Amino acid sequence: MTITTREDEERLRLLESVILNTTDGVLIAENDHNQDSKIVFVNEAFIKMSGYNKEEIIGLSPIGFFAPDASSDELAKLKDAIDKCEPCNIVVKTSKKNGTKYWVNVSVAPVSDGSGGFKHWVYIQRDVNNRRRHLQALEEQNKKLKEIAWIQSHVVRAPLARIMGLVDLLSEHHDSEELSNNQIIEAIASSANELDNIIRKIVQNTENVQNQSSL
Amino acid sequence: MNLNVLIVDDDKMITLLHKVMVVKTKICTTPPLLFSDGKMALEFLLSEYNPEERYLVLLDINMPVLNGWEFLDSIQPERFANNLFVIIVTSSVDSSDKLKAKTYPQVIGFLEKPLRSESCEFIKTMPSIAPFFA
Incomplete structure (x- = not known):
């Protein structure tokens, strides 16, 4: 055994340890005669992630493995x-x-056989479930914030606009059969109450969004 | 020629306030007609519309039954041609509402509630209806 071979072996063992120790699932598939490929290697992380054992995975087609749940776009x-x-x-x-x-x-990559052909494929699978869930939670929160903005614009301004209009009338010493000054004052009071209730509701909703984001 | 004013808003106090304002600023000489939702205003127009008359609709957006947008979708511009003008009067300060309003040919203005004396004076200067106040 030459020194170069020992170095090669050492290098191979190091490279192998990457595949064996990574938390990413790794599959290696080999082309078969039917232009499909079958899985010839699976690492421990993939077994742990998928719940299948080695015997159940070896020999399967990798596309067949993802096909049942993947969207047709991604599969294509x-x-x-x-x-x-x-x-x-x-x-x-x-x-x-x-x-x-x-x-x-x-991520899927073809492996060159050194003579211009491709016989093997490496599949590296990473669990992105948590990231996906965070993203969905963020989208949900954004939706709630938009709702709050909408309420501010439409619902909060409604009683406020009424108060502004009523105060205008009062200050112009208006007096008509439509609205007496007493009616105006009563309407200002009830609009102020309405505004108060709406603001309390907004604060409540905002607190709910904050509580959800801290989960 | 008289301008018939229709005030469409589900907030009773606002319709009263706006009624007082348009009368005080002489936007209309006959009493304005008050409607609490878009459907009632639409039904009035469909049955009482007279091509010899001119109509100004002060339209709220956020209403039950038939809201402002649905009302605008329901009035056919061909039928009411140049005789019907709409000014949106809303409590919304949302810019997307303002942009949407511009897509309707009948809409000649977009005002924020409440209508004040100044906004009523401004209505009288809007090019499409200014001749009524000359």
Whole structure:
């Protein structure tokens, strides 16, 4: 055994340890005769993530693995990249063995065989479920804030506009059969109460949004 | 020629206030007609509309039954041609409402509530209806 070979072995062992120890799920698929490919290697992280054992995964088609839950757009993107022997990156929903759905980012890359052909594919799958949930929570919060802005514009200004108009009338020493000064004062008082209630409701809603965001 | 004023707002106090304002500033010489939602105003126009007359609608946006936008969608510009003018009078200060209002040919103005003496004087200078006050 030459020194160079030992160095090569050392390098290979290091590279292998990356695949074995990473928290990203790794699959290696090999092209078969039917222009499809089958999984020939799966790392521990993928087994843990998916809930399937090694025997259940080896031999499967990787596309078949993602097909049941992935959107047709993402699946088409993956098939297209495989046809063209190009790398691609997709975000898909997938199922664990126990049926739980979760979101993963999958990057797929062809591996050159050194003589211009591609026989193997590497699939690296990262769990993005938490990120996805955070994003959904943020979108939900944005929606609530927009609702609050809408209430401010439409609902808060309604009694306020009434008060402004009524005060205008009073200050112009208006007196007509439509509205007596006493009626105007009563209307100002009830509008002020209405405004007070609306503001309390907005504060309540805002507190609810804040509580949700701290969960 | 007289300008028939229709005040469309679900807030009774606002319709009264606006009535007092348009009478005081002489926007109309006959008493304005008050409606508490878009549907009632639309029904009035569909049955009482007279092509010899001119109409000015002071229209709120946020109303039950038929809101301001639905009212605008329901009045066919061909039928009322140049005889019907709409000014949106809303408590909203939302700029998207203002932009949306511009997409309706009948809308000649967009004012914030409450209508004050100054806003009524401003209405009288709007080009499409200024001749009525000359």
